[in-house]
Amino acid sequence: MHTLDEHYLHEAIALARAGMQHGEGGPFGCVIVKDGVVIGRGHNRVLGTKDPTAHAEVVAIRAACTHLKDFQLTGCTLYASCEPCPMCLGAIYWARPARVVFAATRADAARAGFDDSLIYTELPLPVEARRLPMQHVHLPEAQAVFAEWLAKPDKTPY
Numbered sequence: 001m002h003t004l005d006e007h008y009l010h011e012a013i014a015l016a017r018a019g020m021q022h023g024e025g026g027p028f029g030c031v032i033v034k035d036g037v038v039i040g041r042g043h044n045r046v047l048g049t050k051d052p053t054a055h056a057e058v059v060a061i062r063a064a065c066t067h068l069k070d071f072q073l074t075g076c077t078l079y080a081s082c083e084p085c086p087m088c089l090g091a092i093y094w095a096r097p098a099r100v101v102f103a104a105t106r107a108d109a110a111r112a113g114f115d116d117s118l119i120y121t122e123l124p125l126p127v128e129a130r131r132l133p134m135q136h137v138h139l140p141e142a143q144a145v146f147a148e149w150l151a152k153p154d155k156t157p158y
Contacts, residue, residue: 008033008079009103011041016056016081019043026114029081030060032073032097039076040064056080057088061095071158073097082109086119094158 008031015029025044032040042059046052057080065071076097082104084092092100106116118131127134149155 004036005077005079005101008038008077009081009101011038012056012079012081013103015041015043019045019048019056022048024048025054025056027081027112028056030056031079032060032064032076033079034064034068034073034076039067053087055085055088057084058091061091065095071095077101082106085109085114085116086123 012029012031015031016027017029019025019029020027020043025046025048028044030040030042031038040060040063042056042061042063044056045054045059048054057078060078061073064073064076073095074097078092078095078097078100080088080100080102083102083106084100085106109115110117122130122132127136
């Protein structure tokens with residue numbers, strides 16, 4: 001572990017504590033760094049914004065992408081106070097940072113009441129076997145939109 005990694009993890013933990021103490025959400029913080037400069041910060045804001053997607057990593061990704069004027073975090077390191085949940089992990093993969101460094105584990109989070117094990121268990125199941133009822137309705141227009149995307153000459157691949 002690099003001392004810089006520890007430095008940025010401490011900053012993420014401080015953000016987690018501040019957000020929690022201000023009643024904005026759970027104890028989670030995130031810092032995104034590019035070329036030695038912090039370009040995105042976030043703490044959990046689920047309670048403050050009434051937005052279930054306002055996790056620290058998502059908040060920080062949005063700030064960093066706004067700073068970069070790009071939808072990808074090429075060359076960035078994401079520092080999280082805790083191992084990212086499945087939703088944040090999905091957002092992180094879409095943002096494509098160079099690496100992720102985290103402090104606490106998902107087991108630590110579960111002991112504090114933030115247990116994502118149901119989501120991890122549900123994800124590999126077929127749609128019809130999940131606890132949340134889901135139904136596939138086949139509409140040809142849905143596939144047509146993908147065909148239009150594939151044919152679009154000026155699309156930005158991602």
